[in-house]
Each structure stands twice: as structure tokens, then as C-alpha cells.
Amino acid sequence: MKQHIWGMLTVLLGATLPFSGSTVLADHRSGNVVLVGGAISQTGRYAEPAGRQYNSVKLWVDQVNQRGGLLGHKVLLTMLDDKSDTQTAIKLYEKLITEDKVDLLVGPYSSGITDAVANVTERYHMPIVAYGAASADIWERGRKYIFAVNDIAENYQKGAAHLAKQIGVKRIAIIGEDSLFPRMSRKGLEQWAKQLGLQVVVAENYATQKQGDYTALLQKIKAQRVEAIFSNSYFDDAAAQIRQLREMNYDVKFFASTVGPGLPRFAKDLGPTAEYVLGFSQWEPNLSLGHPGMKEFIDAYKARYGTEPNYHSASAYASMQVFEAAVKQAGSFDREKLRDALSTIQVRTMFGTYKVDEKGMTNHEGLTFQIRNGKRMIVWPPHLAEVKPILPVPKWSER
Amino acid sequence: MEQAEIRRVYLLGAFIVAAFATPFAVGAWSGNIFYDRQWLMDLITVCLNGLLQGGVYAMYGVGLTLIFGVMRIINVAHGEIVMLGAYLTWVLFNAPEYLGLGWHLDPLLTMVITLPIAFALGFAIQKVLLNAVVGGPELTPLLITFGVGIAMINLVEWIFTTDYHTIPYQPDAFHITETIFVGKNKIISFAMALAISLGVFLFLKLHRLGKAIRATAQNPEVAMVCGIDVQRIYLVTFGLGAALASAGGALVSIQFGFNPETGVQYTVVAFAIIVLGGRGHYLGAMLGAVLLAVLENLVSFMVPNGSAMVEMAAYTMIVGVLLIRPQGLLGVKET
Numbered sequence: 001m002k003q004h005i006w007g008m009l010t011v012l013l014g015a016t017l018p019f020s021g022s023t024v025l026a027d028h029r030s031g032n033v034v035l036v037g038g039a040i041s042q043t044g045r046y047a048e049p050a051g052r053q054y055n056s057v058k059l060w061v062d063q064v065n066q067r068g069g070l071l072g073h074k075v076l077l078t079m080l081d082d083k084s085d086t087q088t089a090i091k092l093y094e095k096l097i098t099e100d101k102v103d104l105l106v107g108p109y110s111s112g113i114t115d116a117v118a119n120v121t122e123r124y125h126m127p128i129v130a131y132g133a134a135s136a137d138i139w140e141r142g143r144k145y146i147f148a149v150n151d152i153a154e155n156y157q158k159g160a161a162h163l164a165k166q167i168g169v170k171r172i173a174i175i176g177e178d179s180l181f182p183r184m185s186r187k188g189l190e191q192w193a194k195q196l197g198l199q200v201v202v203a204e205n206y207a208t209q210k211q212g213d214y215t216a217l218l219q220k221i222k223a224q225r226v227e228a229i230f231s232n233s234y235f236d237d238a239a240a241q242i243r244q245l246r247e248m249n250y251d252v253k254f255f256a257s258t259v260g261p262g263l264p265r266f267a268k269d270l271g272p273t274a275e276y277v278l279g280f281s282q283w284e285p286n287l288s289l290g291h292p293g294m295k296e297f298i299d300a301y302k303a304r305y306g307t308e309p310n311y312h313s314a315s316a317y318a319s320m321q322v323f324e325a326a327v328k329q330a331g332s333f334d335r336e337k338l339r340d341a342l343s344t345i346q347v348r349t350m351f352g353t354y355k356v357d358e359k360g361m362t363n364h365e366g367l368t369f370q371i372r373n374g375k376r377m378i379v380w381p382p383h384l385a386e387v388k389p390i391l392p393v394p395k396w397s398e399r
Numbered sequence: 400m401e402q403a404e405i406r407r408v409y410l411l412g413a414f415i416v417a418a419f420a421t422p423f424a425v426g427a428w429s430g431n432i433f434y435d436r437q438w439l440m441d442l443i444t445v446c447l448n449g450l451l452q453g454g455v456y457a458m459y460g461v462g463l464t465l466i467f468g469v470m471r472i473i474n475v476a477h478g479e480i481v482m483l484g485a486y487l488t489w490v491l492f493n494a495p496e497y498l499g500l501g502w503h504l505d506p507l508l509t510m511v512i513t514l515p516i517a518f519a520l521g522f523a524i525q526k527v528l529l530n531a532v533v534g535g536p537e538l539t540p541l542l543i544t545f546g547v548g549i550a551m552i553n554l555v556e557w558i559f560t561t562d563y564h565t566i567p568y569q570p571d572a573f574h575i576t577e578t579i580f581v582g583k584n585k586i587i588s589f590a591m592a593l594a595i596s597l598g599v600f601l602f603l604k605l606h607r608l609g610k611a612i613r614a615t616a617q618n619p620e621v622a623m624v625c626g627i628d629v630q631r632i633y634l635v636t637f638g639l640g641a642a643l644a645s646a647g648g649a650l651v652s653i654q655f656g657f658n659p660e661t662g663v664q665y666t667v668v669a670f671a672i673i674v675l676g677g678r679g680h681y682l683g684a685m686l687g688a689v690l691l692a693v694l695e696n697l698v699s700f701m702v703p704n705g706s707a708m709v710e711m712a713a714y715t716m717i718v719g720v721l722l723i724r725p726q727g728l729l730g731v732k733e734t
Contacts, residue, residue: 044660047561178707206706212655215448215582216699217706223433223441236563236656243565243654247582248444249572271567396572 034073034333036061037080037102039092039117040132041109044084048235048263050109053131053316054079055305057106060320063300070104070327082108089113093120103333104323109312111135111153111181118146127326127339129319132312134282135184139359145335147342147356149315149322149349151366153181153258154188156280157230159368159380160256161192163278167391169228169253171201173221175214175241176232176258178205185232185258201226212240215248222250231257238277239270246273246396253392254278256368262310267374274371276393281367282311283351284378286386293321293350318351411723418716419694426701440578445700447575449693451585454592455650456688459665460672461596461681462643468679469616469636470533472540476524476548478666480517480641484648485657486555487513489564492652506568506653507591513649514642521641525634533633534619548662555659568653588650595646599639600681612636616679675717677730686728691716 038057041050061077069075078100082089089108096102097120105126108117114133118141121128127145130138136152164172174189176182186203193200201224204217218241221229229252231241238260245255254276260266261279283289285298285308297317301309309317325347330337346355352364368380370389379389426432463477491509495502524547532539569583603609614622615632623629647665651657668691673679676687691713698712699705726732 043556043561045658047658048563051560175706204704204706207710213448213452213696214706216445216696219441219445219448220431220700220705223431223438236658239563239565239656243567243570244582246570247572247580247585249574249580265562265564269563269565269567273567273570 032073033076034070034104035076035078035100035102036104036106037078037096037100038106039080039082039089039096039108040106041084041113042079042081044082045234045236046084046109046113048265049259049312050084050132052310052312053109056301056309056313056316057320059301059304060317060324064320064324070324071331071333078102079106082113084110084113086113086116089117090120093117097121097124097126104327104338106316106323107132107319110179111138111184112179114138114146115180118143121145125335125339127335127342129322129342131316131319135181136361137180137184139361143360145339146360147322148361149319149351149354149364150282150362151364152188152361153184154191155366156185156232156258157189157256158192159280159366160228160230160254160278161189161196161198163254163368163380163389163391164198164228165196167253170199171224171226172198172228172230173202173204173224173226174200174230174232175202175204175206175217175221177234177237178207182232182258189230189232206237212236213244214241215244218244218248218250222248227253229255231255231260233257233260235260235263235266239266242270242277243273249396251395255393256280261369261371262312262376264307264310267371267376271374272399274374275399276390277371278379278389279369279371279376281369281376281378282364283314284311284367284369284376285309285314286378288386289352289384291350291352292348297350314351318349318354321349321351322347322354407724411720411728414719414723415690415716418712418719419697422694422697422701422705422712425703429701429703431701431703437578440576442700444579444581445696446693447579447581448585449696450689451581451589452696453689453692454589455647455654456668456672456692457596457685458592458643458647458650459669460676460684460688461599462640462647463669464673464676464679464681464684465599465612465643466637466640467673468681469612470529470540470633471537472529472533472544472637473537474544474637474640475541475666476544476551476662477640477644477669478662478664479548479551480521480644480662481648481651481665482657482659482662483520483551483555484513484517484645485652486559486564486648486659487516487645488649488652489566489657492566492568506566506649507587510591510646510649513645517645518638518642520638522634522638524641525637529637530630530633548666552659552662559659561658561660563656563658564652565656566652582654584653588654591646592650595643596685599643603681608632608635671713671717673727675720675727677727680727680729680731683727683729690728 040054041047061075064075080092105128107128107130109132111133114130115138122143122145129147134150134153174186202221238257256278258280261277262281267274326341329345330341356362367378369376370379378384378386466474488506488509491504492506528543529540571583572580573583573586611627615629619629672687673684676683695709698709
């Protein structure tokens with residue numbers, strides 16, 4: 001028995017030794033295959049947006065293989081499920097890097113999980129394009145191997161804050177789940193509010209995975225005579241809040257949420273209640289944005305999944321385009337060469353132009369939309385607006 | 400009643416009054432209370448809303464307490480049955496539309512179909528998995544139901560994915576007075592919850608089978624000696640508990656979003672309620688549900704950053720109650 005354990009230890013040690021160096025080339029794998037791997041929330045509370053990103057990664061893998069692969073290697077995808085749980089994600093990324101020895105690493109979903117996983121990828125010098133993250137914090141820690149494609153969380157409510165100023169809103173409330181991304185979004189909004197002269201009368205975070213009844217919180221906001229509510233929320237909380245505003249017959253000038261309304265189910269499930277809600281989007285399947293390859297992507301995504309891509313899908317696809325360009329430029333799968341390529345190249349993707357600063361952040365600009373007749377219509381920034389926003393929104397009794 | 404016992408009851412009363420006074424004190428101190436008519440109306444709305452929410456909480460709680468009371472089984476899959484009930488309701492609600500008929504089935508009407516399905520499911524779980532272990536160590540059924548819960552989550556995920564769903568049922572406000580509004584769906588949910596739990600309560604009190612269930616809860620051996628088929632009572636009890644959970648699921652589906660993994664939240668709430676109200680005590684579960692929900696709402700309404708402290712307040716109250724009265728509010732001391 002004792003011998004057995006020593007034998008196992010030797011094998012384990014032997015297995016880790018060759019990879020203590022930083023270079024891992026695709027050539028080590030038989031059959032000319034390059035392994036792309038990651039872990040994303042296929043189940044749990046992030047599964048809805050994360051699933052859309054996974055869809056795009058799968059789409060890209062098939063397309064790149066049709067084009068002849070990456071540097072002549074066939075791309076193989078292994079995507080694990082982190083169950084929307086940070087600890088699980090950390091373990092899986094360790095496993096992907098040390099056991100599965102993936103050649104290219106793709107990101108998880110949500111800022112919180114990405115931030116935790118970045119500690120792992122940084123340690124192994126694995127470059128990663130963070131399509132699932134938007135909190136500036138991640139790039140403020142001096143990391144060198146993580147690159148952004150999204151507009152930062154701090155700007156998610158920027159458009160809505162400007163619209164509030166335009167229609168003369170004075171008293172606002174900021175609410176959101178108590179996790180990294182909503183907190184960052186709140187931090188950014190508080191700065192915008194200060195700059196634009198909006199008075200934050202209520203600012204509260206609520207417990208993660210709460211029961212789903214926000215009536216008392218909204219009642220508190222109502223008692224403070226708040227005119228507009230900024231909710232840094234995902235799907236379930238945003239949906240509950242707008243429903244409960246209607247149940248309370250509380251007429252705000254608008255309700256703006258960050259992630260929820262951008263998910264196609266939001267308008268579909270809530271029907272008329274979702275009308276006039278403001279939401280944030282990194283991208284819309286709207287050809288007037290004018291990025292190259294948009295139409296091809298939208299068509300291919302629709303043909304395969306039977307639904308329009310949203311910005312989650314788009315940012316993941318764009319990240320893979322960036323990776324592809326970086327691999328071509330680096331001419332190898334060497335981690336350091338890839339990192340250098342990712343930090344210097346400029347790529348025009350269907351999502352926008354990718355070019356990062358010394359921190360690894362982009363200046364991708366997000367959009368604010370309003371739900372109109374069940375569709376997301378861009379209302380901000382003004383030069384991209386499809387329609388004029390209807391603000392203040394009609395009273396519940398007049399709908 | 401012994402003097403010590405009476406002293407405990409007074410102490411318990413004082414503790415609960417203090418628990419409910421705390422959010423007011425904090426609210427007054429932090430400037431979240433306004434001394435005008437409008438604010439008073441807001442307060443009434445919040446309390447009313449807590450009461451209505453308590454009705455839904457009670458739906459989760461009564462089924463769990465019934466199963467525990469009769470069989471001493473801790474059903475960890477209870478929340479998953481609630482979740483399943485929500486999905487069944489959602490499927491039937493959308494079924495006619497899906498078949499191209501262009502209309503939706505009323506979510507309350509679907510209970511006519513979903514409750515028997517849930518009853519049958521509970522019956523089957525008890526028959527196949529649990530009957531063999533009733534009366535043994537409490538850990539065994541706990542582990543079995545834990546496994547059943549996980550299997551249910553994965554099954555529902557596999558069929559419906561992890562997307563959130565909700566039913567936009569009666570979304571408008573109900574005007575109680577000029578200034579007090581509550582959601583129509585909340586009123587309907589509360590009325591349903593009250594009707595169903597009172598119905599089951601009366602069944603337990605008056606019906607022959609209900610009396611047999613209570614007799615089994617008190618002492619299975621004596622019940623058996625008196626000619627009650629205890630095995631059959633177990634099957635009916637678990638079926639009834641599952642049907643009650645599924646009714647809770649129907650009420651969840653018309654008020655909140657749900658996905659395959661929200662079940663655990665309902666389990667936690669249900670446990671809190673039955674521990675507070677008295678394990679195995681039917682009316683205790685209803686009382687516990689209302690107390691818990693109203694306190695949660697008051698904290699959220701008046702305490703600064705109160706929404707993040709709701710659970711802390713709720714569990715502090717539970718721990719306090721248990722310290723003073725370990726059997727819960729209405730529970731009977733175990734001998």
C-alpha cells in the first residue's frame with residue numbers, strides 16, 4: 001500500500017515537472033490538434049447570459065475549423081461548468097491549465113468569477129480575453145495576462161444618468177445585488193450622478209439570491225420621493241422589481257437596469273410590464289452600428305440557435321476573433337508571444353474595434369436602449385440612437 | 400402550567416415585541432421614518448405586503464411540517480417540489496399557446512391538474528424510497544431526499560435549461576384605498592394560500608383520514624394497534640405534503656421568477672418557518688410564516704441597507720425564540 005502511494009506521488013510529480021516552464025506548444029498533442037478550454041456557468045444563476053457566450057464560442061470553433069483551423073491545427077473545445085460558483089471556477093481553471101494543458105484559455109462569465117479566475121491565469125501566464133467581465137477593478141490590479149473587450153461596469157448606467165439629467169430628474173435611487181459587478185456599476189453611477197447633479201437619496205445593496213420580493217425596498221424608495229430608479233441587476237431581480245413597481249402603482253420617471261433587460265427573455269416573459277424600461281447593452285444586433293462581419297455573425301448564430309444574438313453572444317464571439325488574430329500575429333501558441341500580440345494588435349471585430357491600453361482595457365462604448373413594443377431600441381449615445389426615448393415613461397394607470 | 404413555563408411565555412412575548420420594535424427604532428434613528436400620513440400609509444402597505452408574502456411562505460411551510468410531524472422525516476427536497484410545481488404551472492399555462500390555440504390556461508385552474516400530479520409524485524417517493532427507512536435514524540431519509548432534490552434539479556435543467564421563467568398573471572395594482580396599493584396577484588395568491596392551508600387544516604381536524612394522520616403523528620404504534628394502516632398514512636402524508644409544496648410553486652410562478660435552482664431558497668424559508676412555529680405543528684407553521692415575512696419587510700423598509708440584512712434579522716429572531724422556547728412558538732415539548 002505504502003509503495004503504491006509513493007508510486008502515485010512519483011507519477012504526479014513527473015506529470016507536473018515538464019510544465020513548470022512557461023511554454024506549451026500545440027505540437028505536444030497528437031493528431032495536430034489545438035485544445036481550447038474554459039469553464040463557464042452552464043447551470044446556476046448566470047446560466048442564461050453565460051449560455052449565450054458558450055453558444056458563440058461553439059459557433060466560432062466550428063467556423064474556424066471550416067477555415068482550416070488555427071495555424072493549421074484543428075481546434076478542439078472543452079468547456080466545463082462552474083455552476084455559477086466562484087470556488088468551482090477556480091478549481092476548474094487550475095485543472096484546465098495543469099491537467100488538461102489547454103493551449104488557449106477562454107473566460108468564464110461574470111465579473112466576480114473572472115476576477116477570481118484571473119489570479120489563476122496570471123500565475124500560469126495564460127493570456128485570457130475576458131468577454132464575461134466588465135468591472136474595471138479586474139484591470140486595476142496590475143495584471144498582465146487579461147484583456148478586456150467590454151465597456152466597464154462603471155459606465156453601464158452612464159447613458160441612463162445622462163437621460164435623467166435631460167428630463168430634469170433630481171432624486172434618484174441606486175439598488176443592486178451585493179456582488180462585484182453591481183457594486184462597481186453603482187460606484188460608477190455615483191460618480192456620474194455627482195457630475196450631473198443628481199441627488200442619490202437611497203443607495204442599497206440587497207442580499208444575493210434573495211427571495212424575490214423587493215416591495216418593501218421599493219416602498220422605502222417611494223417614501224423618499226425618488227423620481228428614477230437605477231437598478232444594477234441581473235434577470236430575476238430586475239424582472240421582480242419592475243413587476244412590483246407596477247403592483248405598487250408607483251410611477252417613476254424611469255426604471256433603468258443593467259443586465260436583465262438586455263436578455264431577450266425579459267421583454268418576452270414580462271410583456272407590457274417591460275415596456276419603456278431602460279437597459280444597457282454592449283452591442284445590439286443592429287446593422288446600423290456598422291461593424292464589419294455583423295450580418296454574417298447574426299445570420300450564422302440565428303441559423304444555428306434559432307434566436308437572435310444579444311451582446312453577451314457578440315462579445316464572446318468578438319473575443320474569439322481577437323484570439324484568432326492574435327494567434328496569427330504571434331505565429332505560435334506560446335503564452336508570452338500571445339500575450340504580446342494581444343496587448344499590441346488592433347482588430348476590427350463585429351463587436352467594435354479591439355485595441356487595449358497598457359492596463360489591458362478597451363475603450364469600447366456601450367449603448368443604452370429602451371424597450372419599445374418588446375424590442376430593444378437604442379436611445380443613447382445620441383449619434384447612435386434609433387428612436388427618441390419616451391421619458392418620463394407613461395403612468396401605469398395610463399397604459 | 401408550571402410557573403417557569405408561564406415565565407417563559409412572557410419572556411417570549413417580550414422578545415418578539417422587541418424584535419418587531421427594533422426596525423422602528425433603527426428607522427427613527429436613521430431618518431427613514433417620516434411623521435406624516437403618507438408615510439403611515441406606506442407602512443401599512445409594507446405590513447400588508449408582509450402578511451400576503453407570509454401566505455406564500457406558509458404554503459412552503461405547512462407541507463414540510465406535516466411530513467416532519469407524522470414521520471420525523473426531514474424532507475430536504477421540499478423546495479425542489481415547490482420548484483417543480485412552479486414549472487408544472489408554467490408548462491400548463493403555456494401549453495394551449497404552444498399548441499397554437501392562442502390563449503393561456505389560468506395558472507390557478509392548472510392546480511386541478513398539478514396538485515394530483517404532485518400528490519402522486521410524493522406518494523411514489525414515499526412508497527419507493529422512504530417507507531423502508533421511516534422510524535430509523537433521521538439522517539437516512541435526509542440523505543435520500545437530498546439525493547432526490549438534486550436529481551430533480553438536474554432533470555428540470557435538462558428539460559427546460561436554467562433560464563428564469565415567470566408568469567405575468569394579473570400584474571396590476573389593487574387599490575385598497577386612495578393611497579394603499581398591493582399587487583392583484585399577491586391578493587389572489589394569499590387567498591389561495593389561506594383557502595388551501597385552512598382546507599387541509601380542517602381535513603386534519605375533521606375528516607376520518609385526517610384524524611388517522613394526527614393519530615399516527617402522536618404515536619405510530621398505538622395508531623397501528625387501533626387498526627390504522629400506518630404505511631398507507633405515510634403515503635398519503637407525503638403525497639399531501641408534496642401537493643401543498645406544489646401549490647406553493649404555483650403561487651411562486653405568478654409572483655416571482657424561478658429557475659431549476661431556486662428550490663433551495665424555498666427549502667431554507669420552509670425550515671426557518673417550521674423551526675420558528677414549532678416542528679410538526681400545523682398552525683405554528685402558518686404563524687411562523689407571517690411573523691417571518693412581516694419582520695423581513697419591516698427591516699427592509701426602515702433599516703438603512705436593510706434589504707441586505709433581512710436574513711440576519713430573520714435568523715436572529717429564530718435563534719432568540721429557540722433559546723427561550725426550544726420547541727418553537729406553538730410546538731409541543733418532546734418527551
